[in-house]
Amino acid sequence: MSSEHKERLFIKKLDIENCGRFYGKGHSLQFSDSVEKNITIVIGYSGRGKSTIHDLIYWCMYGEFKSPNIDELDYGLINTNAIENLSEHQSVTASVTLELHNQHEEKYLITRELTATLMRNSTKREFNSLNNSRVSTGITFEESAKLIMKDESGNKIIEKDKKFIKNEINRHFPKDLSDFFLFDGENLVKFKNQSSSAQFIKDGITKISGLEILESLKRNSLMTANSIQKHIGGQSANAKPFNVKEEKLSGEKKTLEDDMLVDKTDLKKLQGSLEVITAKIEKNKTGSELIIKQKRVESEKNAAAKRLKSNGNAIRELLFEKTPQLLIQDVLKNSEKIFEKLEEDDKIPPSISRGAIDKILNSVPLKCVCGRHFEKTDNEKEPWMVLQGIKDTIIEDDLSQGISLGRNLISRIIDTTSKEKLNKEYYGLLDSRRDSRREIQEKNIEFSELENEIKKVDYDDGEDLGKMKNDCFEKIIELSGAIKIRDGELEDKEQEWNENHKRLEEALQKEGKYDKEKEKILLGNAVSKFSKILEIQIEEVLRVKTQNATSDYFTTTAPEKETFDHVDISENYDILVKDENDLVAGLSKGQAHVLGLSYVAGIRKITHTNTFLIIDSPLHNISGKSRNEISEVFSEYLPGVQIVLLVTDTEYLQGDPLGASPVIDILRENGHVWKEYLIEQDTTPEGYQTRKIKEFNRK
């Protein structure tokens, strides 16, 4: 992440040939370079190729597919008609050309091509990663790229080296940041639900920080250290039993982790279902009011739970610190008396110290503190020998000072363990614990009562949504409990593994041989530990920065922004919007969507990203009033930044029965829209289906 000021970069033009649904040449789009009219709109029915445009820009820049074809379908980069109708030894080339400008001139002209040649007819098909689809095995592919740019002297150069192109593009458009300039609008829906947004936020922070490198350093160094340890552990008689146990424990740990993953996936599905059911309930006026009440109750319950937790920690700390001191309070008091007695007997300060005697014995000429001179002699009655004798019976200076300090400390411990003070503190904490517990119980009852009311509502489509919600909710509670238990089991297993691993290390340390291997293990562990510490520090800094930047954006742009105070991103990356009482605020769909947009704006701000922002499906799954709210936000979103919105024709051109106005009306009104394009279906003279991009002009 660089803090330097970055130049404003934008896409001027995009040319597509034989890619995806676009057959043949001449598929071009020009984008706005205006700071005032910064929004370009691309409209198309679902399946017309909006996402293809988004993905092709990514492919052209990085030579990789943003959406790998995990299902290995037959539909890939090169237009299907073009590739399926090749004759033997005939080729077809798909290409994407991007013109990237800064504010003054063309910066890069980048063309990426993929050429397919049918070498022989074959009915056998297999997945080809260059075309990202299943194709005939008789076809060969060749990818090439060309970058035209200016060198340091201002002369135009043409570069074809893929590594050079990759580095040059990454310098200005880091691939790890691509989610924040080539953004998939479907991700915005995740912000309606904490559990689904947390992973997205965590991934984003991991990518922008370069933490993936640290993570792999940590993993690899630890893996190396463990595999060396395993190797020599298998040979050493001392270590062998621990080595065998480690393998067994690793297996058990893996099983638990796998089970946990299944549980968590199921939980996510249930949370998704609950979200869908809740959204349906919210469409009903009474249902919507009850859901709002329920969210408020839940938020209050969470606040009480938070207080209970912090109260529990305070009780724990009090018990931990004060119990031992109370247990030996009498001993401490007795020791006070013993030290007093020693002081009376001049055995400890403030009586004469050994250092003071040394000072007298080393004085030249020899002179006592009373002023009397004396000489070095063997006579036991003379001061020289008397002082030597005293010196042998008293304690060292450091110890004298230490005892003084220690006595003070003991007195302070006795003071702070006064039963009166502790009684007050302890029972005060117990009282507030009881209050918090009672409040949680009350909120649970209130929540259940609202749940019953939600069940009683008559919903339009006749579905028993209240019961469905309740069933789903109960399953979530049950599964969350099971996950918590499994989490504990996993923690215990990890402890067992660590304990055994420690024994294994000790056994190896006792071995007289394997010095080189031991050094390597030590180094591997040290590197891993260092990477881990660094990773935590970086993550923490970025989490807070992201939180603050997101909060700034959200609290100034969100619909009904005055009801929100700030945004929190917790250590678990849960994103929560809070009101001024630090209570979690419930968000409408529109507000949740804006929260997602605020996160994107926040990340762009902290990474100083000043490139274009292309959003595919920015209004995904949004209807009614929420759509209007988001359109309002878009009309003012990131002023001066080149924005391209890839939208469906229905949402852009039409309103809906739930109160949404056509987005075109809202966006046009503010005057930031530069140009609108429409992707239409077309047929080639050969009879192939293709797409045609044309300017959209609606008065």
Next chain:
Amino acid sequence: MSENPSSRNKVDLSAKKIVAGWPNVGYDAENDAIREFYAKSSGTVKSRTSMFAGKKLADIFIFAMTLGKNAGIKKEYDKKSDRKDSINMEYIANQPEYLWMMIAIAMEESQGDLKLFQEPRKIINICEQYANYGIELLMEMEGQASTSDPFSGYEEKFTELLE
């Protein structure tokens, strides 16, 4: 406990000077239950419900020692083998309160014999023996934990001490 930082620094420093050259404090590693209690309840791995989650071995030792002393029972630990795990005195001196609780116990036991400071092994032996009995009481207290009430054993003891 409020005190000014410079006086705290003096106390910290002097505690470290006092323990320089002292042997380590041991606990009974021959006894699997004790060894596991020390290992599970502290160190790098956090235990969910333990009083000592995220705390140090020294914290467990001192807690156990004070319980043993309160009960007035010392217990030798098995010295048949060298399986005696230990805690460096420096860790104990990091908390000067702990060091002076140990010294107070030993001073009371020896009726103020200052020679103990020249023979720290004696201080440590007394404390180890109390801790070796106290750890059994501590394990019982910890054993009373439930998920909803993880510190009930400790609360019971604390209430008893406050009465």
